[in-house]
Structure formats: structure tokens, C-alpha cells
Amino acid sequence: MKLGFHTGYWSSGPPAGVEEAIAEAERLGFDSIWAAEAYGSDCLTPLAWWGAKTETVRLGTNILQLSARTPTATAMAALTLDHLSGGRFVLGLGASGPQVVEGWYGQPYPKPLARTREYVEIVRKVIARERVEFSGQFYQLPYQGGAGLGKPLKSTVHPLRTDIPIYLAAEGPKNVALAAEIADGWLPLFFSPRGNDFYKTALQNGFDKPGARRSWDTFEVPAFLPVIVNDDVEQAADWVRPMLGLYIGGMGAKGANFHFDVFARLGYEAECARIQELYLGGHKAEAIAAVPTRMVEDISLIGPLAKIKDELAAWKESVVTTLLVNADAKTLRTLTEIVA
Template sequence: MRLGINVGYWQRDPEDATETVLAAERLGYDHVYTAEAYGSDAFTTLTWYAARTSRIKLGTAVAQMSARTPAATAMHALTLDALSGGRVTLGIGASGPQVVEGWYGVPFARPLERTREYVRILRDVWRRAEPVTSAGPHYPLPLPSSAYAPGRVTGLGKPLKSIVHPVRPDIPVYLGAEGPKNIALAAEIADGWLPLFVDPAKIETVFGASLAGRRAGFDIAATVTTIVTDDLAAALEFAKLPLAFYIGGMGARDRNFHLDLIARLGYAEEAARVQELFLAGRRDEAIRAVPDELADSISLLGPIGRIRERLQVWRDSPVTTLLIAGVKDEPTLKAIRDLVQP
């Protein structure tokens, strides 16, 4: 099992994770991943860490598709990949309608179609076999005059090929996915899957059919909140915070993919209650309403001996990479490395 870290969103000083990233590199961790929502972006912080490291691989978990056209994302990835010596893994995701339409101001419809088209264009840009074209319908290249009202498109667009030769024409693409169809798409077209909240003991029963078509070498890189402490109760409370936020606040009342995921894991009634409390402004109650069993099952919590025992569930699962989230100090990163890769 490979081992990485996920430093998540950058929010403000002093949240510079450089020391953590450098420690992870010294300890032989495979990857550092960054994230974005509707504040900081994933690529700037990743470039910051790239400039300070030499070996650790650099991933986005995830860069939001609606934030950039496929060509723009391909340019970000190929530039950083070249500057870092071929270390980039591009994780992308469709996000949800609240963010896509409320923050980026573009339509959310048909996310599976959009993802397939997006990935195809990324790879065409990197391969440079010929000028990039796409019949659409979501990202047509060149842009046809019929795409907008008369007079808004010049009709002068022409197929272009990147003026930069990528270091690698096959930069790995991972998909952040939660629903069965989106996970099946990842297994079909991507190099890996980036699950956010996943119970390793339930991957086969809940998502086995979706993953059945994955190719050899397909990476399942799961982000795992990790808290090493003798106070298990405090660790559980901390692990519930992101669950309550995503179940309650990262999605519309009637369309929340995170809530749907938790329901698939067997906590439909509990998730509905968390959302109800969160949307009513009763956030402390929403956090307490997250079941202990749920928070524990998707995390690594407690004394180091307990984490050692819990790791067996992850080893027995289809997960191939653990992305440790929440650990900042080198001694704890070392202790976890020694457990995962003795």
C-alpha cells in the first residue's frame, strides 16, 4: 500500500504546510495532494510545494472542472509537470450544482458526459498528435458560431496544438467520485479514483460493481482523517467536523452527493438528521448527530496501537494508496509510515 498526505485547502497564513510536506518527502511518502472548493485554488499551493521538494509526487484532490476549461487545466498540469520533473497527478471532479452554478456561473447538467469529454481533451492536448478539436457538446473546439447568440462568436477560432511539448504525454488523471455511475466512469477512463469518505470494509459491497471494469494498476487513493491520541472521544469529535459540514452544508437540501454517499454506507436516517440540524443553524448538534461508528469507520483514530489494528481493514480492502489527512508533525508521520510500510 502506497502512502501520501492530503493537506486539503489552503485558507490563510500561517497555513503553509511546507514543513509537513518536506517531512513527508524525507520519510518516503509517495504523494502530497492539495484541494480547492470556493476559495484558494489547488494549483498555486501545489506549485509552492513543488518548488520546495524534489521527489514527492504532486496531486490535486481535486481540481474542479468547472473552474477551468479543459485546455486551461491541461496547461496548468503540463506546466507544473515539466517544472517539477514529471511529478504531477491530476485529480479532477465535477463538484456540485451549488458551487458550479453559484460560484463559477456555468451549467452543472450532465456531469458524466462533461467529465468524459473533459478528460478526452486533456489527453489530446498532452499527446500533441494533432491540433485539438472537439465536437462537444460541452466543450466544442473550435467554438462554433451557433454556440451563442448571433454576433457573439467571431467564427475565427482554429484548431491549435500546444506550443509546449509536455514532459509526459500521459499525465495520470484521477477522478474524484462518489456516485456509482461516476465511480464506474473513473474505472473506465481514468488512472485512479479519489474517494473522500469511504469505509474500506464496504467498498466491495457498495462499489464493487462500479469498480469491476478497472484496469490493472488502477489506483484507489483514499483520503483518511488520521488523529493519533489517547483521547478517542476527542478524536471522534474532530473527525465528525468535516462529515457534518459536507453532509449538511456542501450541497443543496434536495441534491447533496455527500449525503447520498453516507446513505449508501448505511446511514440514511442519520445523514438526513445531520443535514436538518446543519441547515437549521444548529451546527454543534449536527456534529454530535454524526454517528461515532461512521466517523470511526472512515478514519484512523486513537492510540497508535488501535490505529495499527484498524489498518488491517484498509489492507484487506481494494484501496491502494492511503492519503493521510490531519497529521502535521514529523514524528507522527513517521509512526504512521512505520505502521503502513514496516
């Protein structure tokens, strides 16, 4: 099992201590570092800035939101960062949710799977330096209408690699299957070893599709994993509860919150409903407090070091191939030792 360092979302500004943690992650032999975006900082600029001070780690977006850029603009960024990093770039893509897509980017959200399929196909054409012509439901190149002067083009830049890895973020079974069918990896946000069989089936459904790109032997699953080493389990859980309260309670409307659904499938539907009710009602502190410790333990490694070592075994036996952690340098060192 490999390790990756996730720089996380920015809050009001850049995360403190991230450059030191990245340097330590590379020194420890981590496989990769990753940057995220929502509706604040973007994920490409920090990756280029921080990645310029590294030499060996792969540089991944987790995730670059489809609605933020046209497929060709995303492909241009991928080509550029792959050249600048010497072939270390990984393009992690995700559809996000309707509140961000329509509220922030002003783009339609319906049919995200079909839209993702078209998006990835166009990105691959650009990276392969093909002349891009595409007539899909969501994307047309050249554009049909307007001045009527558009013509098929191909990148002026020759790719360093004509097949840059593309990973898809997904939570529902159809989305996960799509990742296995058309991508090189799957990026789960909230993974629990208890749900391993569910995701294993979804991935197999994708691998079984005609023309699937990968198989179990060559497919990557880098999963985000909070790790909090603390002799007091409840105190450790308190570091993770705010994130779960936000995602379950506020990152999506009622009936359209995919993070809610992940935990409901794990048996927490009643708890999720309570968290969402409190959060959407403006009672954020109560919503966070309503996140049960066992829910935190399902998707995290928290508590004394011995407990973390024991629970790590279930992650090693799952479909996950890389643990993406966001922690200080000391915790990175500790985790490297116990994973080894």
C-alpha cells in the first residue's frame, strides 16, 4: 500500500505548514501529493507552486471540477503541468454537486455521468494531440452556431506523455463503475472498509464493460483517510466531526447530498437525517456534536497508535491502493512506519 499527502481545502487562506509537510512526505518516499478545489482556491495553482519544490512525488488534482473548465482547457493544464513536472501529473476529475455547479459556476448539473464520459473523451483526444472534433450531447467541437467560423484544432504543444492518468472522484455505484470503465483510478472521499464489498462490486461492473481501460492489476484507488493519533479517542474524533457535519449536513440539499448517501449505506441514515436537519436549520455546532464517534471511526484512523495499527489491517485488505492523508510531519513519519 502506498501513501500520498493531501494538502486539503483552503479555508480563509493557504493551510499552515503545508510546504514543510510536502517536503517531509517526499523525503519519506510518499507516492504523491494532491490539491483540492471547491469554490475558493483552485487546485492547479497550488499544485504547480508547491510541486515545483519536489522531484519525485506525483502531483494530483483531487479534485478538479468539471464545470470549472471546458474539457480542452483542462487538457491544456494537464499537458502543461505534465511537462513542468517531468511526467508526474495525475488528473483527478469530479462532477461536484448541483449546488456548486449551478450556484458557483453557472453550469447545468443534470446527467453528470454522461457529461463526464464526454469530458474525459475530449481530454484524451487533446492529450493524444489529435485534431479535436466532437459532437456530443453536452460538448460540440467546433461549436455549432455562433460565428460559424470554428474549425477543428489540435494542441500546439506536443505532449510529454500522450496518455496522462485520469482518475475520477465518485461516490454512488454507477459513478464508481464509470471510473472503472473509462478512467485509470477512482478517488473515494469517504471510504470505509465496511463498505468494501459494495465498492468492489461497483468497480467490477465497470471492469466488465466492453472496452474498459483497466483491470484490478492496473487500476489505482487513492482514498482520503483522516489520521489522528491521540490516546483519547473522543478528542481525536472531535478533529474529524466538523468535516463530517459539513459534508453530511450542508454539502448538498435534502435528497441531493451524495455524501449523506455514503453514510446512509453504512447504516447511519437516522443519524445523517438528524445531522442534516440541524445543519440546514442553522444549528451547526449541534450538527457537528451529533456525529457519532463510530461514524468517524468508520472512515478514519483515530486514537492510540496501537488501535490505529490494528485497524489499518482492514484498509490494507480493501480495494484501496493508496492512503491519502492530511497530517503534520510527525504523523506522516509515524504513519510511514506502521504502514511499512
